[in-house]
Amino acid sequence: MFEKMGLRLLQKINAESAHELALLYLRVKPFSNNKIPLYPRLKTRIAGINLPNPLGLAAGFDKNAVAIRTLSQLGFGFTEVGAVTPRPQPGNQKPRVFRLENEKAIINQYGFNNAGMEKVNNRLQQFGKRSVVGLNIGANKNSLNMGNDFVKVLTCCAKNIHFATINISSPNTKKIRDFQKGEKLQDLLALIVESNKALSTPLPIFIKISPDLEYNQLEEIVTTVERYKLAGIIATNTSTDYKILKIKNNFSMGGVSGEPLFAKSTKILAQLSIISEGKIPLIGVGGISSGNDAFEKICAGATAVQLYSALAFSGPELLHSILRDLNTLLQNYGFSHISEAIGIKKYKYV
Numbered sequence: 001m002f003e004k005m006g007l008r009l010l011q012k013i014n015a016e017s018a019h020e021l022a023l024l025y026l027r028v029k030p031f032s033n034n035k036i037p038l039y040p041r042l043k044t045r046i047a048g049i050n051l052p053n054p055l056g057l058a059a060g061f062d063k064n065a066v067a068i069r070t071l072s073q074l075g076f077g078f079t080e081v082g083a084v085t086p087r088p089q090p091g092n093q094k095p096r097v098f099r100l101e102n103e104k105a106i107i108n109q110y111g112f113n114n115a116g117m118e119k120v121n122n123r124l125q126q127f128g129k130r131s132v133v134g135l136n137i138g139a140n141k142n143s144l145n146m147g148n149d150f151v152k153v154l155t156c157c158a159k160n161i162h163f164a165t166i167n168i169s170s171p172n173t174k175k176i177r178d179f180q181k182g183e184k185l186q187d188l189l190a191l192i193v194e195s196n197k198a199l200s201t202p203l204p205i206f207i208k209i210s211p212d213l214e215y216n217q218l219e220e221i222v223t224t225v226e227r228y229k230l231a232g233i234i235a236t237n238t239s240t241d242y243k244i245l246k247i248k249n250n251f252s253m254g255g256v257s258g259e260p261l262f263a264k265s266t267k268i269l270a271q272l273s274i275i276s277e278g279k280i281p282l283i284g285v286g287g288i289s290s291g292n293d294a295f296e297k298i299c300a301g302a303t304a305v306q307l308y309s310a311l312a313f314s315g316p317e318l319l320h321s322i323l324r325d326l327n328t329l330l331q332n333y334g335f336s337h338i339s340e341a342i343g344i345k346k347y348k349y350v
């Protein structure tokens, strides 16, 4: 009741302050006994990591790992913190995040505002991998060598995370999306893989891609990911295709997330599944706000899923209904385990 009232109040203030208040609440929130049931059908495994369920918190919600303890207790199967860069940076000028209530969408142009790898690593160390935690890695805005930035953060934080995501798809840092193609992608992955091998315990490495890519670019990404034996691909980040919004607009900055992103990001996911013949583990993210959405992402080829925007609109209660409904859908379709549904409808989305 208290949380529902809080959510309504937060929706009346500007989006960035609302987010900060929500994080503050999560930091101090006492441990809740309101445990999400464990559904054996939903227990899964990706890139060698066991997950209690396939629903993760997407990157960007807890950039600095300040609320990771509570977030892990809300019922997420895994949490991705970050994006984190080597040096702290303030991000773009405010206002830089906007809610489109009618479309259940968010547009953000934060620009990797974060406390820097040292501070975030200290918090991760304190958390001690008590639940599955991944780190989204970015590069500093003014970096002279963005490839090295990814390596620095990976090396700094590796001991305290279960997996790392190389974020080459943020629309809010110039030049970062250039790493998605050609030699830049090859060179970056070669560098990351080599640095990962040098760690005392190498980690599963994912790359996170944009929803605004063409089929031939996806083919190149799949070939390169296979060549460098990455753990998988996270599809997708936010979109700069503002036509996916119903509202007439002349937006020119920031990335769109939330419900309008669902179709576009699911198409990319299904295409990746088809191109890779289901051999690359995929995490589906973009526009999930119900159990049915999560089910559809899995049927399009995802082994696990993530969400962010729906949490801002509906609050943590949503996790209960998503997991319950996902479990029921799988049961109704006759699947005894979630893995049986992966990719079964991939041709529906392309």
Ligand SMILES: Cc1cc2nc3c(=O)[nH]c(=O)nc-3n(C[C@H](O)[C@H](O)[C@H](O)COP(=O)(O)O)c2cc1C
Residues within 6 Å of the ligand: 058, 059, 060, 061, 063, 082, 083, 097, 106, 108, 110, 112, 136, 167, 170, 208, 236, 237, 238, 256, 257, 258, 259, 261, 285, 286, 287, 288, 306, 307, 308, 309, 310
């Ligand atoms: C305010 C905001 C900040 C974000 N920051 C990051 C980020 O730092 N790194 C990243 O990889 N994705 C970031 N994302 C993208 C999300 O992780 C996710 O890929 C995207 O929002 C689509 O999922 P959704 O529709 O469930 O929100 C951010 C999204 C939002 C809304």
